[in-house]
Every structure is written in structure tokens, then in C-alpha cells.
Amino acid sequence: MVIKPSFGRRAFLVCNLVFLAFISFLCLMPILHILAISFSSGSAAAAGKVALWPVEFTTAAYDNVFGKPEYVRAFGISIQRVVVGTVLSMLLTIITAYPLSKDRNTFRLRTVYAWIFVFTILFNGGLIPTYLTIKSLGLIDSLGALVFPMAINVFNVILLLNFYRNLPRELEDASRIDGAGHFSTLWKIYVPLSLPALATTGLFTMVGHWNSWFDGMLYMNHPENYPLQTFLQTVIIKMDFRFLKSENVELMLQLSDRTSRAAQIFVAAFPILIVYPFLQRFFIKGIVMGSVKE
Numbered sequence: 001m002v003i004k005p006s007f008g009r010r011a012f013l014v015c016n017l018v019f020l021a022f023i024s025f026l027c028l029m030p031i032l033h034i035l036a037i038s039f040s041s042g043s044a045a046a047a048g049k050v051a052l053w054p055v056e057f058t059t060a061a062y063d064n065v066f067g068k069p070e071y072v073r074a075f076g077i078s079i080q081r082v083v084v085g086t087v088l089s090m091l092l093t094i095i096t097a098y099p100l101s102k103d104r105n106t107f108r109l110r111t112v113y114a115w116i117f118v119f120t121i122l123f124n125g126g127l128i129p130t131y132l133t134i135k136s137l138g139l140i141d142s143l144g145a146l147v148f149p150m151a152i153n154v155f156n157v158i159l160l161l162n163f164y165r166n167l168p169r170e171l172e173d174a175s176r177i178d179g180a181g182h183f184s185t186l187w188k189i190y191v192p193l194s195l196p197a198l199a200t201t202g203l204f205t206m207v208g209h210w211n212s213w214f215d216g217m218l219y220m221n222h223p224e225n226y227p228l229q230t231f232l233q234t235v236i237i238k239m240d241f242r243f244l245k246s247e248n249v250e251l252m253l254q255l256s257d258r259t260s261r262a263a264q265i266f267v268a269a270f271p272i273l274i275v276y277p278f279l280q281r282f283f284i285k286g287i288v289m290g291s292v293k294e
Contacts, residue, residue: 061263101164145219
């Protein structure tokens with residue numbers, strides 16, 4: 001028997017739908033505004049004529065971003081950094097969170113190691129010691145300088161170990177009875193069941209690597225080794241034309257500061273906007289289950 005919703009229930013659903021649509025539009029409006037500015041002429045953007053639709057449509061800002069090999073090379077370095085950094089970070093996070101998720105009877109020094117990781121959240125070596133360490137390892141001007149310092153994120157480890165602790169203990173006991181060791185239990189039981197938490201921490205890691213620009217400025221001595229965010233920061237935000245050719249300088253002078261910044265913001269956000277819908281269905285479940293501690 002199907003019970004028809006009452007008039008009050010239907011009115012609530014309609015009002016709720018309208019309210020959520022309004023909130024969604026408010027969240028989407030800044031992105032549309034940035035996109036409209038990036039496709040507008042410099043004079044229209046400088047005059048404040050652009051709202052949610054381009055005025056005097058032009059792709060000059062994107063021609064400036066993608067029309068030169070320096071940008072393509074920087075984009076490729078950022079892609080390499082995101083792929084290598086995310087894979088390495090997820091691997092280390094998984095093998096770190098698994099033993100820390102055990103109780104004291106299974107892992108006697110669990111509390112000591114847990115406090116060491118918590119200590120790294122509160123204190124770090126500082127900028128100069130970190131730079132000297134990277135330099136002594138010979139990683140300056142290499143991809144390793146961008147990847148290794150961000151290989152372990154303690155917040156992601158805590159999120160994943162809490163997710164592991166919420167998995168039924170009987171699954172691990174059953175795998176032990178079947179003769180599986182810790183390694184087999186981790187990769188055949190824990191990892192397949194923790195896809196929501198892995199998707200969440202993976203998204204955090206990808207966003208962190210993609211948006212990071214200061215470490216590229218710090219560890220790269222040559223501009224041809226800059227990742228995308230560092231290169232864009234140098235050329236557009238600081239308006240530093242040392243690395244541009246004469247024809248590129250003329251193109252930059254035809255653009256306004258607002259259109260260049262809008263193109264930079266949208267280019268930087270576009271890869272994450274593409275990836276996020278595929279991971280969104282895991283995101284809420286991963287955050288909720290990983291943040292609950294029994």
C-alpha cells in the first residue's frame with residue numbers, strides 16, 4: 001500500500017528543493033563569474049561590465065595561458081607531480097594507518113608511534129632545515145623535491161586508521177583462520193573495503209599537490225622546472241616578464257589584470273572540477289566513517 005504524502009509534506013519538499021537550488025546557485029555563481037571574466041575583453045572586465053556572461057567575447061587570456069610551450073611544460077610537470085605524489089602518498093598512508101589501527105595487545109608500541117605522528121602536526125623542522133635537508137639529498141630542481149616532503153599527511157593517516165578501526169574485527173579473524181598474514185589481510189580485505197576513505201584522502205592529496213606553488217618557488221632554481229602553479233604565480237600574479245618572449249609581453253599588455261587572474265583561477269580549478277564528480281559519491285561516507293572513533 002502506497003501512502004500519499006500530505007499537502008504539508010509536499011509543500012515542505014517543494015520549499016526544500018527551491019532552497020537547495022538557491023544555495024547551489026550561490027555556490028556556482030562565483031565560478032560562473034570567474035569564467036565569464038576570463039572570456040571577456042580586458043576593457044570590459046576593467047570597467048566592471050561582466051556579471052555571469054562574457055562581454056566582448058575573447059579567448060586572449062587562455063591563448064596567453066596555453067599558447068606557449070612554457071605553460072605546456074609547467075602543466076606537464078604538475079600532472080607528473082599529482083600522479084606520482086598521490087600514488088606515493090596513498091601507499092605510505094595505507095601502510096602507516098594499518099598498524100596504528102591495531103589495539104595495544106596486537107601492536108604494543110602503537111601509542112608511542114601515534115604520539116610521534118601527532119607531534120609532527122604540532123611542530124615541524126621549519127623552512128630552512130627542510131630546505132637544507134632537500135639540498136643535502138640532491139633533490140633540488142627535481143620532482144622528488146615536490147613529492148617527498150608531502151608524502152605523508154598525518155590528517156589522512158588519522159582519517160584512514162579510524163576507518164580501519166570501524167571495520168568488523170571478524171573479517172580479520174576469518175582471514176587469519178584462512179592462513180592470511182598482515183600483508184594479505186591489508187591488501188585483500190582492508191584496502192578493497194576502504195575505498196570511500198581512500199577516495200577522500202586521495203582527493204585531499206591531489207588538491208594539495210595541484211594547488212601548491214611555494215615549494216616550487218623554493219626548491220626549483222630554474223624556471224623550466226616550475227610546476228604550473230609556481231609558473232602562473234610568477235608570470236601573472238607578480239607580473240614578472242623575465243621569462244617571456246617579446247611577443248608574449250605584447251599579448252600580456254593587451255590583457256587586463258582581472259582577465260589574467262580569472263583565467264589562472266579557472267585553469268587551476270578545472271582538473272579538480274573534472275575529478276571531483278567521480279569521487280563525490282565516496283566523499284561524505286569516507287569523511288563520516290573516518291572521523292568516528294569507537
